[in-house]
Amino acid sequence: MSPDSPIFKTATELSADLTAGKISSVELTRAMIERVETVDEKVHAFLHLDQEDALAQAKASDERRSKGECLSPLDGIPVGLKDVISVKDQPLTAASKILENYRSPYDATVTVKLKEAGAVVAGRLNLDEFAMGSSTENSAYGPTRNPWDLERVPGGSSGGSSAAVAAREVPLSLGSDTGGSIRQPASLCGVVGMKPTYGMVSRYGLAAFASSLDQIGPFSTTVEDAALLLETISGHDPLDSTSFPKDIPSYSGELKNPAQPGVIGLPKEFFGPGMDDEVRAKVDQTIEHYRSLGYQTKEVSLPSTDLSIPVYYVIATAEASSNLARYDGIRYTSRSERAQNAIDVYAKSRGEGFGSEVKRRCLLGAYGLSSGYYDAYYLRAQKARTLIRQDFERVFKEVDAVLTPTAPTPAFKFGEKSEDPISMYLSDIYTISTNLAGLPGISVPCGFTQSGLPVGMQLIGQAFEESKLLNIAHAYDRDHLYGRQAPNL
Amino acid sequence: MSEDAPMDIDYVANLARIELSDEEKTTYQRQLGDVLKYFEKLQELEVDGVEPTAHAFPRHNVWDKDESKQGFSATEALKNAPQSRQDQVVVPKVIEE
Structure with a gap:
């Protein structure tokens, strides 16, 4: 593949090329389809790609442009979606057998926003079944491979979304993040x-996992592109009662006016044991870079950090066990042929249709909510969640952002953690508290290990201060652009 | 939960309405036992007087305008149902003899 190919360009560059008439959306979409045909056999980021539909959207974009109409900077640019985000008449499997033949009857709000912006909504991207996992090994349709090393996982649960962008199959994609499911795979690929503040992006049309934690967010190769995609999908939505009424500025526009360097907090609890040495070295270099830009750094404390994994798994599984009750063998696609009575329809359809991690979490969630255990687990976890939230509130009185590694290790090998739920759960240790506190977080590539595996750093911002967070992230990213390095495939 | 009172896997599977094979029961019993042990640090936590957080930024009384909107037709709504007939979902008999 020629290095001049459009697939190696950022969305921002492609947008300029489309405006200048250097390329058409149909040409760009064809190049993307060819790329998928060439590399996806190895990567398996896509569960489905409706080429005809993608090309029809591209053609419509070119026709608009020829009449002097351009809907937004994303007009004509392909965006892939994690297979939990509804697109009318397209499949939505959530990487589960139970939704094998499901077709969405309506568009998610983010899909509507992308279509209104003229983006080419193309491709259903792989994930851990119902977004439960950290490696994309839990997909009922086979795992996605890390484009940097095909023997390793891409992270998860949005592993298809991160791998598709890393493999240059799409310039942009959307994922969902409940405990790190956008940031951890971004780091590993x-x-x-980026996971926005809870309530910034509508969840309408997202297959729910844990409703009080789920947020949709962007994947891209640069922070600039993430800002562009985020401003397109954000905003209040009456169809989601947890959506927050906030004015959405032009995040990409605000990057052009960099803020004065501020204060970055380094939480001591995040820099303890368990972190890979090469990850630590890359994060240390990142901190040095911020200092060289004039940022102050300050050690801070988030004392409730060690509670975050148990709190998260009690709350997320409780919400999941309740949310996934809808997959009952009655309304959605698959029903067990062995079902003789009403209870059978539920139990047998779910027994056959769910994979092992989904079963594990529904069982755990039902247990935590059951009579006699509710106070000990669920209510107690919600109280501990308050302590985690208050830790951040305290820290953000002193700092503008908190910097941590995104994941404790680079991409791990297939099978390495899949038999041990706790070791898999621990790979989200740095990302989970952000969801519990509802805060925005972004993972930015910060270099490679000696064996060539990417490393990511995470910046956590104040609630609804996406602009500030993106600005701080961009200050680092524009000087390095590690995300622009493409793997050999 | 500790080892002397293991999770009653049959009871929980019934609550969750998930049929499990014997092999699955053995595996989950062990794995979830480990997970619950890991959760024990929650029990040691001092939470007296702490308000629970259900949502990071709760919103209350979110109302929509009281006006009718076009919903799905029966055909559209039933398109994903495994069995349907005469604009209705078909299910096994629910009422016992």
Whole structure:
């Protein structure tokens, strides 16, 4: 593949090329389809790609442009979606057998926003079943491979979304993040991934996992592109009662006016044992870079950090066990042929249709909510969640952002953690508290290990201060652009 | 939960309405036992007087305008149902003899 190919360009560059008439959306979409045909056999980021539909959207974009109409900077640019985000008449499997033949009857709000911006909504991207996992090994349709090393996982749960961008199959994609499911795979695949503040992006049309934690967010190769995609999908939505009424500035525009360097907090609890040495070295270099830019750094304390994994798994599984009750063998696609009575329809359809991690979490969630255990687990976890939230509130009185590694290790090998739920759960240790506190977080590539695996750093911002967070992330990213390095495939 | 009172896997599977094979029961019993042990640090936590957080930024009384909107037709709504007939979902008999 020629290095001049459009697939190696950022969305921002492609947008300029489309405006200048150097390329058409149909040409760009064809190049993307060819790339998927060439590399996806190895990577398996895509569960489905409706080429005809993608090309029809591209053609419509070119026709608009020829009439002097351009809907937004994303007009004509392909965006892939994690297979939990509804697109009318397209499949939505959530990487589960139970939704094998499901077709969405309506568009998610983010899909509507992308279509209104003229983006080419193309491709259903792989994930851990119902977004439960950290490696994309839990997909009922086979795992996605890390484009930097095909023997290793891409992270998860949005592993298809991160791998598709890393493999240059799409310039942009969307994922969902409940405990790190955007940031951790972004880190493991060497791309940018962002979880916005809870309530910034509508969850309408997202297959729910844990409703009080889930947020949709962007993947891209640069922070600049993430800002562009985020401003397109954000905003209040009456169809999501947890959506927050806030004015959305032009995040990409605000990057052009960099803020004065501020204060970056380094939480001591995040820099303890368990972190890989090469990850630590890259994060240390990142901190040095911020100092060289004039940022002050300050050690801070988030004392409730060690509670975050148990609190998260009690709350997320409780919400999941309740949310996934809808997959009952009655309304959605698959029903067990062995079902003789009403209870059978539920139990047998779910027994056959769910994979092992989904079963594990539904069982754990049902247990935590059950009579006699509710106070000990669920209520106690919600109280501990308050302590985690208050830790951040305290820290943000002193700092503008908190910097941590995104994940404790670079991409791990297939099978390495899949038999041990706790070791898999621990790979989200640095990302989970952000969801519990509802805060925005972004993973930015910060270099490679000696064996060539990407490493990511995470910046956590104040609630609804996406602009500030992106600005701080961009200050580092524009000087390095590690996400622009593409793997050999 | 500790080892002397293991999770009653049959009871929980019934609550979750998930049929499990014997092999799955053995595996989950062990794995979830480990997970619950890991959760024990929650029990040691001092939470007296702490308000629970259900949502990071709760919003209350979110109302939509009281006006009718076009919903799905029966055909559209039933398109994903495994069995349907005469604009209705078909299920096994629910009422016992």
